[in-house]
Amino acid sequence: MNGLKWLNKHLEEAILVFLLATISCVMMAQIIARTFFNSMTWPEEFSRYCYIWTVFLSLGYTIKKGNMLKVGIVMDLLPQKLRKRIEIIVNVIMLVLFVILLRYSIIYTGKVKSSGQFSPAMHLPMWIMYMSTIIGFALAALRMVQEIISNIRNFNKKAETTLEATIKEAKQEVQATGIAVNDNDGLMGGED
């Protein structure tokens, strides 16, 4: 159960962190290899595919974290109840959209599989890369369902305005440096 809870909280994040670390290391290895030995073709392709997985997995991640980029200024002006209702409708539309995209990504990936395409450098079957669209949209739909449930449950709680979200973001930004700040108390003093 705890494992499931952890997955619910961190699944996409953990994969995204892993992919970022992999991209950095593989690209660096490629630069070193190119400078001192022979240029390799696979690292670039491999990094690109890692990034494509990042793109589609980031959907579920940002829904979960609630930090999708949007323009909230008009909605902030509406009364609470109306705003909440619109929010739920928008979320349901998004859910439908992700399900549609999921359906078509399954069809498209099937097509790629039957066409027998291979990647140019690593000779991996291309359908493995297109699996990212299926898994990405499936996770996005799942996260959307979770979001809608929490929307309905918290219907009577006050919705977060863009202003409040900005304040929260600012606080996080300050906290991110907070640790470093305490180390640097002696402003002009510095370490000797």
Next chain:
Amino acid sequence: MALWIFVVFLSALVFAVPIAVSMVIGAMTPLFLGGTGSSIQQLIANSFSGSDTTPILAVPLFILGGVLMAEGGISRRLFNFFAYFVGNLTGGLPCAVILTCLFYGAISGSGPATTAAVGSMTIPFLVDMGYDKTWSAGMVATAGGLGVIIPPSIPFVLYSLATGVSTGALFLGGVLPGILIGLCMMVYAVIYCKRKGENKERINAKMTELRSKGFLSLLKESFWALLSPVIVLGGIYSGIVTPTEAACISVFYSLFVSMVIYKSFTVKEIIPFLGNAVKTYAPLCFVLAFAIAFGRVLALAKAPILIENFILNNFSTSITALTGIVVVFLLLGMVMDTGPAIVILSPILLPAVQALGVDPVHFGVIMVCCLSIGLATPPFGLDLFVAGTLSSLPPMKVAMKAMPFIIAFGIALFIITYIPWFSLVFL
């Protein structure tokens, strides 16, 4: 058809539908209306192939490099270095803060992060030296936005991805405009200090303390941080590395400096930084992917041509057209994030302004400058809120004192817009 796509897209935005999803809905409009457009399968294929390029990798890598470097506690080192030169002059310390923002932004590439890191250290310090707290906060909030103009800069990478203009050329184009904006702000800071007077006694005491450390020891402390943009830019212009590879090198350079030289964190602590970087770029990832797919649908609907005709019919010269566009960008920057605004608008507008004889690099610089002011303007300028949080002041009070700095920024912006020389001199 193009009009319908825009109407659907904009109404989705108004209802606070996430920008990326609004683009998908907009891209599907022709299908609903039975017109010619991409099928949903093409849409998926386009967002896939749009992400399948090497230059796009520069975005996560530059962001990670910035996050890692910012942990090295370099804002204080940079500030001490600049204060050594200008601290004794009238308005010298505020100028040193602006210079620190300029350089720090070059390293971190994020406005709010620059405001937080530089402000957390310099606002209390300036207050201690007798400067007005709200004024100091307003200054850091505005100067924090400079970071996205001085290269390496994420918005330039995004503009390059959306339009195909060379990243290296854009980086070069941003250097002088960034410095010009910094200069305009410094001029205002000096005038302000001349008028209000400064607590010279305290400042001189601090400066003597700082000078006693000696130039060499200050240079030694800040050297590694100052070197970072040099390595990245030098690598790109000498042709040794591509911008993507330079971004990757900046990641490992930052790791090296922070862990080996400044010893600000250990291997075990890396994962939270990776998490931080992911949090910053994840919202951009699929905005980018879908923007490419959306752009192709718009191109099919001949939207760029329609916009081009509209601009050519209504504005006869590049100067009037650019003025109009600048005003729109400034307003847009107030409510929308820089990244999505760039990737959506630049491919649509570039053909039109090019037809009027505007250089693509010059246009990129204008766009990034305009949108970066949005970080310091109400109602949602994140930099204002960061500075407000740091100084425990209401953000709108900070905004009032930031106004003259924003005006200085604006003056520089108009010079940059009307005199292409600033953006193109190094090309």
